[in-house]
Amino acid sequence: MQVFTDIGGLIIDMDGVLWHGDQALPGLEAFFATLRELQLPFVLATNNASITAEQYVGKLSAMRVEIGRREILTSGMATALYLSERYPASHTRVYAIGGAGLRQPLRDKGFVLLEEHDPGPADLVVSGLDKTLNWDKLCNAALHIQAGAGFYGSNGDVTLPSERGFLPGNGATLAALTAATGVMPITIGKPAPIIYQQALALLGQAPERVIAIGDRLDTDILGAVRTGIRSVLVLSGISREEDIPRLDYAPTWVMRDIRELTEALRR
Template identity: 85%
Template structure:
């Protein structure tokens, strides 16, 4: 493939690129075998903050692909790292809407997580996808933000694609809190460049040597453009090639799936 050269590392999305739900996409093991054969480093970077890095390692192992914890970067992990560089974790109380994929990285960095009924003030409200979201959680978060807590979102995905259809994602929760408080959050996941910049640091490579792989134009590809790195849109997930016609940005390459990408890497 023309110009598909000088690649020192990859930043790879997971949902829609490597699998659909619990079903591995065709060519998954051959793709990772190729990366190992070529000694091509990678970071699996996802906006999904609902599960932990350890759970992703286990999921891939169940698909006959072995990876290390250090090759995973979730928006929950990226959020915890970003906040730890700007706040003193041991002195910062955080109210979290979200599951273990967001809560555990914050705990690992030393932040203090506030309980649902604790009266103490919090310094941060952080929201990620929460499939047990309740009115009370929204009320608590809104009151903390109104009282002056800084407001962050692990990612801004408004919808979550599932076998049932497109369900409300974390972006819908952020929108509700913004409507209730008048405060807009800082979001860490794609298309913000933050998670990509952290992945570049993990790879220890300059942007011009790295290629991002994703299935969503509005997150994976736009985030790559904002970070100044090349990108591949694979058509095995959300976005279609026709969707590019109405945008003012585009991926560097468009490929059918990871099987075509594997072929391009081996050339």
């Protein structure tokens, strides 16, 4: 296996890489202990916008791994930052489908969030993974989009790995709204390079000195390729090694899981 060289930081996916649902994957504690021992900075960058950075810190703490809030970047946080750079937040009304992981970053940036009973009009519809998704939310979002609201998705993942198997992701919600409105959303998370570029800024590193780790070829790896950074595909989540020859892009390395990655980092 090729030896890692000139690493200034890591951008690490979470679902399918560190855990399945609430079940930590083998080698989790040793992996983070190695990162701390090597003084290797990292950003945990996830397309999952269902929970907040603070909740991710708590989830990892329950798995006996301590990290700081500044080491987390969710697609909800990335979406709020992206939109705040393009819209006057205090004058922009947002209808958001999603949990606290999407809604709180939007509030933190000063956006006005419409409630379910508020008829609008909305300037933007923003959708993230929503585990309480229902018919009324889909109807409200569709009506706002049909009335001219801008349509954004925190990410386009159609599935979400869990201890039960692969569940519908935010991409499934976006597909339903696109079918109902004929409007395609702008997505902020991987494979768009936006979230990776924001993570690079947090690390303070040039793209050539950073490695992305992920379990999905169509999001984690493609996003890394589009951003110009090296990547590791771990086979503990969605994608399989036999999927690679069918694509016109590829990860720099393929590894079984974070245990193999830990061994490689220690060489």
